[in-house]
Amino acid sequence: MACWRANSDDVVATTTAHFVFVPLMHHGHLIPAVDAALQLAAHGALASVVVTPTYAARLRPAVESSGLPVRLVELPLDLAGTDDVDRIPLDQEAAYLLATSRLRGPLERHLRVHAPPVTCVVSDICHPWTTGLASSLGVPRLSFLGMSAYCLLCLQTEHHAAAMHSAYAAADPYWHLMPEEPVEVKLPTAPPGFMRLPASEKLAYEKLAYAVERACVDVDGVLLNTFLELEPGTVVDSGEVRSVNVWAVGPVSLFHQHEHQHVAALAARGNAPAVDADECLQWLDGKEPSSVLYVSFGSSVLHGRPEQVMETGLGLEASGHPFIWVVSPENAGQDQDEEVRGFLEDLEGRLSGRGLLIKGWAPQQLILSHASVGGIMTHCGWNSTMEAVAVGLPVVTWPHMAHQFLNEMLSVQSMGTGVSVGVEWLKEEDGEVAVVERGAVEKAVRSIMGGGDEAVERRTRAAALATKAREAVREGGSAFINLRRLVRRYQAVMPQDTSTSPQIRY
Numbered sequence: 001m002a003c004w005r006a007n008s009d010d011v012v013a014t015t016t017a018h019f020v021f022v023p024l025m026h027h028g029h030l031i032p033a034v035d036a037a038l039q040l041a042a043h044g045a046l047a048s049v050v051v052t053p054t055y056a057a058r059l060r061p062a063v064e065s066s067g068l069p070v071r072l073v074e075l076p077l078d079l080a081g082t083d084d085v086d087r088i089p090l091d092q093e094a095a096y097l098l099a100t101s102r103l104r105g106p107l108e109r110h111l112r113v114h115a116p117p118v119t120c121v122v123s124d125i126c127h128p129w130t131t132g133l134a135s136s137l138g139v140p141r142l143s144f145l146g147m148s149a150y151c152l153l154c155l156q157t158e159h160h161a162a163a164m165h166s167a168y169a170a171a172d173p174y175w176h177l178m179p180e181e182p183v184e185v186k187l188p189t190a191p192p193g194f195m196r197l198p199a200s201e202k203l204a205y206e207k208l209a210y211a212v213e214r215a216c217v218d219v220d221g222v223l224l225n226t227f228l229e230l231e232p233g234t235v236v237d238s239g240e241v242r243s244v245n246v247w248a249v250g251p252v253s254l255f256h257q258h259e260h261q262h263v264a265a266l267a268a269r270g271n272a273p274a275v276d277a278d279e280c281l282q283w284l285d286g287k288e289p290s291s292v293l294y295v296s297f298g299s300s301v302l303h304g305r306p307e308q309v310m311e312t313g314l315g316l317e318a319s320g321h322p323f324i325w326v327v328s329p330e331n332a333g334q335d336q337d338e339e340v341r342g343f344l345e346d347l348e349g350r351l352s353g354r355g356l357l358i359k360g361w362a363p364q365q366l367i368l369s370h371a372s373v374g375g376i377m378t379h380c381g382w383n384s385t386m387e388a389v390a391v392g393l394p395v396v397t398w399p400h401m402a403h404q405f406l407n408e409m410l411s412v413q414s415m416g417t418g419v420s421v422g423v424e425w426l427k428e429e430d431g432e433v434a435v436v437e438r439g440a441v442e443k444a445v446r447s448i449m450g451g452g453d454e455a456v457e458r459r460t461r462a463a464a465l466a467t468k469a470r471e472a473v474r475e476g477g478s479a480f481i482n483l484r485r486l487v488r489r490y491q492a493v494m495p496q497d498t499s500t501s502p503q504i505r506y
């Protein structure tokens, strides 16, 4: 079957499903979107990923080395002199997110003149403007959500949606009543310093939150980086409650254990690493199997207070276990805090050989795939949570904001692979401050890395989940079947150009 589209410039024929990904250019959103694009391409589709030049340069090695039909559509976007969200001041981030809507015109023009025609737009939830883009192109739109099915289900309740929005807008603690469960969970938002927004930005976030809500409504389906066996009832329920197709295609990171990927590309997944990947692997080679803890708080979490960085370091030291600790430049005091900088240098000196500090971007995927790594301390970003599942590692959970608290619950209570670090909330003049003392860090690390019965059982459960994850993406597995069905479904869709009379033939 061939589908034809007439547009103002040309007439092209295609039998290929062509997914155009419009990700949010923020690591936690962009990385899984690119992985999903690679997965779809491995299943026979063409995938285009829309990015600005900075991100195109970062992604090119991984995309090109895959040898798969994934195109980077490079479009400029300038805000405050940069197109890189890492360099945009925190108080302008919301404005940046809203500014991405400026991409719509150039993108639509690009898609209209470049063959083959798009058959499906896959949009980050933060890009409500893609609704208009898809309808103007006459193609369906999928939303790509960087969260669990459980979290999606929670978002169905008006109460939670409102709470989530007010959290972003006002940075107040909020409460969420889980659907059909009489359990109240306190979901505090963020420590001071994180998403503390000036009044002008609050408005931008409110607008954004409203836009996200709209964007979730008018979709042909939702793509989730989870898999059926991980959240059996919830994947189905989340679709039924919302009356939308939910496609669980994860763990998308497992693509990188695929024959297509090279070590160098893997090291540079998402960003250029701040360490030499070979040296990092050699360091791990010198360690016992499953003995090293990997500590990372993702791409955007700030501890807020310098004392917290020091308490974390002292807790890791006291645990006695080898570790790799990824300290973001802001947390490492690279900008101003000399005390923190000095503390980290001393720590590195004292623990030389036992603790490896990476100040900047870590080759996370490469590290987690190494046999010497035995556990992760994580902020419970959904990607890191899924990456832990994919490689079968237990986790110390230390959520910092928003749905990370739900992800903690999934790891600790549902999967049984997590131990909470136990964040304490102290009242201060301008709100609550999250505090984790060194003793709590030490205890949680010993608990997942130790040899006691509970630790062994946790590791066994994590290994069993990883087996299920690999089965899900393997031929005949649930995610594999979903990817295949997606490619078939959107290859059969006939794009219609609404500005000209569509000419469609079979």
Ligand SMILES: O=c1ccn([C@@H]2O[C@H](COP(=O)(O)OP(=O)(O)O[C@H]3O[C@H](CO)[C@@H](O)[C@H](O)[C@H]3O)[C@@H](O)[C@H]2O)c(=O)[nH]1
Binding pocket: 027, 028, 029, 031, 032, 145, 146, 147, 269, 270, 296, 297, 298, 299, 300, 301, 326, 360, 361, 362, 363, 364, 365, 380, 381, 382, 383, 384, 385, 387, 403, 404
């Ligand atoms: O040094 C680093 C840091 C991160 N990563 C990768 O970057 C991604 C980080 O994603 P995630 O673990 O989800 O954390 P965030 O970057 O904090 O992600 C944001 O986006 C996620 C998806 O919406 C949300 O779940 C989080 O709460 C939100 O903070 C993962 O693929 C990591 O492997 C690296 O490779 N090296």
